[in-house]
Amino acid sequence: MKNPDLLWEYQSLEQRKVQLHRQLKTLTEIPELRKLKEQIEQSQELIKMLNQEKENAKKSIKSQESELLALKEKFNNAESELYGGNVQASREIEAAEKNISLIKQKIQEEEDLEFIELERLEQIEFKLRPLLTDLQEKKNSFRKINQDYTNKKEKIIKETEEIKSRQKTLDLKIDQNDWEIYRKLCEKYPDKSGIGILQNGVCSGCHMTVSFEQLKKAKNLTGIVCDNCGRPLVVK
Ligand SMILES: [Zn+2]
Numbered sequence: 001m002k003n004p005d006l007l008w009e010y011q012s013l014e015q016r017k018v019q020l021h022r023q024l025k026t027l028t029e030i031p032e033l034r035k036l037k038e039q040i041e042q043s044q045e046l047i048k049m050l051n052q053e054k055e056n057a058k059k060s061i062k063s064q065e066s067e068l069l070a071l072k073e074k075f076n077n078a079e080s081e082l083y084g085g086n087v088q089a090s091r092e093i094e095a096a097e098k099n100i101s102l103i104k105q106k107i108q109e110e111e112d113l114e115f116i117e118l119e120r121l122e123q124i125e126f127k128l129r130p131l132l133t134d135l136q137e138k139k140n141s142f143r144k145i146n147q148d149y150t151n152k153k154e155k156i157i158k159e160t161e162e163i164k165s166r167q168k169t170l171d172l173k174i175d176q177n178d179w180e181i182y183r184k185l186c187e188k189y190p191d192k193s194g195i196g197i198l199q200n201g202v203c204s205g206c207h208m209t210v211s212f213e214q215l216k217k218a219k220n221l222t223g224i225v226c227d228n229c230g231r232p233l234v235v236k
Pocket of ligand 1: 196203204205206207208226227228229230231
């Protein structure tokens with residue numbers, strides 16, 4: 001090999017790239033965000049349902065109020081007719097009184113219904129308040145975690161881009177023959193690392209101690225090969 005140093009750098013960058021890719025896929029924020037998103041959607045669904053109920057209750061109250069208003073007007077008319085002196089005959093008076101008491105009863109019934117509806121409205125609002133607070137808190141933490149996630153993601157992408165650009169430069173510098181040897185060696189090893197580094201007499205590829213003969217060669221910085229795994233070694 002003419003220049004194992006360049007291939008070593010290329011290989012290290014490739015490994016770092018794989019590591020960064022794995023990091024990107026396993027950022028802890030991803031499951032957190034997914035969980036929060038699910039909770040937010042559930043909460044929004046529930047709030048939507050309660051708001052719909054609230055609207056229905058309000059509509060009922062409104063129609064009950066106009067019904068009450070009409071009944072009260074009817075009641076007033078009936079009373080003024082009775083006491084206005086127009087009704088004279090006792091049978092007519094009796095009928096008018098009966099009519100008035102019927103209207104009164106209807107008013108009472110309508111007021112009871114309105115009371116029930118008002119209570120229902122209050123209950124819905126009682127349920128809604130903590131849900132809205134909780135939703136807001138969840139949205140805030142989603143925003144915060146998403147910001148952290150975006151920052152980390154951007155950092156990883158930036159580093160990956162820098163690696164790619166450095167690899168392009170290296171690719172032009174690396175000898176074609178070196179490339180061929182390197183590719184064949186990569187295929188040979190399960191970890192796809194065709195080149196190793198010699199550190200404290202140990203090969204980084206197989207983690208075995210390199211023989212004395214090879215170490216002697218290392219001193220001259222010429223063609224060192226691990227005698228255990230056969231990887232060309234770069235001396236660091
Ligand atoms: Zn080795």
